[in-house]
Amino acid sequence: MVIDNHVHLPARDLETTLQLATTLGIDRMCMFALGNEFDPTQPAPPPARHWASTGAPHHTDAWNPPPERITASNQLVEQLMEAAGGRLDGLCFVNPRYPENALSEIRSRVASGPMQGIKLWISCLASDPMVEPIAALAVELDVPILQHCWNKFGGNLLNESSTRDVADLAAKFPTLKIIAPHLSGHHEEGVLELAPHPNVFLDTSGMLPDSGILEFAIENVGIRRILFGSDAPLRHPGSALARIQGSALSSSQREAILCGNYQRLFKK
Amino acid sequence: MIDHNAWLGRWPFRDLGSRGEVSFLLEAMDRLEIHRAWVSPLDAVFHRAPHAANKSLMSLTSVHSDRLDAVPVFHPGLADGDEYLHRLVAHTDRPAAIRLVPALHAANDRFTERHVEALVATGITVVLTLRVMDARARHPMLPIPELTTQQVQWWLRKLCHAPVVLAGMTVTEVASLQTDILKSQAIVESSFLDGEESIDAARDILGKHRVVPGSNAPMNFQESLVVKWRPGRLTPLVRPS
Numbered sequence: 078m079v080i081d082n083h084v085h086l087p088a089r090d091l092e093t094t095l096q097l098a099t100t101l102g103i104d105r106m107c108m109f110a111l112g113n114e115f116d117p118t119q120p121a122p123p124p125a126r127h128w129a130s131t132g133a134p135h136h137t138d139a140w141n142p143p144p145e146r147i148t149a150s151n152q153l154v155e156q157l158m159e160a161a162g163g164r165l166d167g168l169c170f171v172n173p174r175y176p177e178n179a180l181s182e183i184r185s186r187v188a189s190g191p192m193q194g195i196k197l198w199i200s201c202l203a204s205d206p207m208v209e210p211i212a213a214l215a216v217e218l219d220v221p222i223l224q225h226c227w228n229k230f231g232g233n234l235l236n237e238s239s240t241r242d243v244a245d246l247a248a249k250f251p252t253l254k255i256i257a258p259h260l261s262g263h264h265e266e267g268v269l270e271l272a273p274h275p276n277v278f279l280d281t282s283g284m285l286p287d288s289g290i291l292e293f294a295i296e297n298v299g300i301r302r303i304l305f306g307s308d309a310p311l312r313h314p315g316s317a318l319a320r321i322q323g324s325a326l327s328s329s330q331r332e333a334i335l336c337g338n339y340q341r342l343f344k345k
Numbered sequence: 346m347i348d349h350n351a352w353l354g355r356w357p358f359r360d361l362g363s364r365g366e367v368s369f370l371l372e373a374m375d376r377l378e379i380h381r382a383w384v385s386p387l388d389a390v391f392h393r394a395p396h397a398a399n400k401s402l403m404s405l406t407s408v409h410s411d412r413l414d415a416v417p418v419f420h421p422g423l424a425d426g427d428e429y430l431h432r433l434v435a436h437t438d439r440p441a442a443i444r445l446v447p448a449l450h451a452a453n454d455r456f457t458e459r460h461v462e463a464l465v466a467t468g469i470t471v472v473l474t475l476r477v478m479d480a481r482a483r484h485p486m487l488p489i490p491e492l493t494t495q496q497v498q499w500w501l502r503k504l505c506h507a508p509v510v511l512a513g514m515t516v517t518e519v520a521s522l523q524t525d526i527l528k529s530q531a532i533v534e535s536s537f538l539d540g541e542e543s544i545d546a547a548r549d550i551l552g553k554h555r556v557v558p559g560s561n562a563p564m565n566f567q568e569s570l571v572v573k574w575r576p577g578r579l580t581p582l583v584r585p586s
Binding site for chain 2: 088097100227229230231261262286287288289309311316318319320322323325
């Protein structure tokens, strides 16, 4: 079993995404929206090849999507989950700047709906008090939050969390399960910053697969806290898999990253 | 399958372990059914003069000439450019190509243009390296900016009569520079075409014969090259038994 923990909305259509996953041997994917993929009041977004050459169709206010766009995006993920015949899990994307909508979305789609966890992006820093009601609800429901984070040379985007922000959130909510994605973007210093927080899991998505960082993460946070993620379609899921295959891992370590840790975290 | 963008050697900001050694590269090529690789000396990127690193490279590849093609690094801003080029191309094992790394080898107005003209005159393939790593992942001690669009255009104009492989180019750059690339003889290697459909997009823009496999190993994985070009090939290797 291979499970991809980090998948965005399909570049073209669900069938193409599932077909590529099948070709690559990926059995299951966890998908989420970012609230900026489309505007329901506007014509459909351009096809993927156009995306690929121009960048994802981000709105100018991508970091702060309003409630109606969030709800529409989450609705779309639910529709895809239903259409995928059991091959898709889903995370509920919310914007902490709209707490009423955020808590309502989580209650309806996670507590009472088909989704398995919560996705936070760049609406505010993970360390911001605005995240706290969401974190408290995640603890109550015992579901993970996938909190986008990077440590970018040259500086992060506005409101883009670093590993320090994630470490702050982890310390405030020691029973909250957090997935800190984009391992290559943490670099060694970020891995070491997150290592003391046993409630933080790392995912392998993001950037070109750099050699060496996965082995470093295993050595410092332990094999049980690392999940396979691709960041598809922004990254080729096969290229992300190549990182796992190309790293110096035992078969049990590979199995833990590709599937076992996800199943334990999401109680599958 | 040929890997058009590989390196041997060390990187000062990251421990590559044995990945930069010939034996590691050859073992990976065997396992992944990559028949040949164009290799450059990673150390040369940071040396003021690449001569010693190139010499080591040529000596290593000469033993494995059935699998590895030497692609020495040429610094066109150095005073001995003409003479050094002559020595490189007159070498018994004439290199498959010569690599330029303009972002890290500062241009020198006195020499660069003349030496680039001399390089073009040799008729040898030029690997024009746009990047070796994602800019977001750079070490704080390496704050050198990436090449701008205008700089890449300048290089493409200067090299328009040479066969060129653009190494480390993203699909966004392919799209924005398509007119310049199509006017030149350049082709693009795939290591940084890493979106789900980036290779297809680049082939749509440039034509399918102008996009070729490349890995940027050992900074990145040769497995990545294989899976992008033969998607099902890695599946039995990846799936846990």
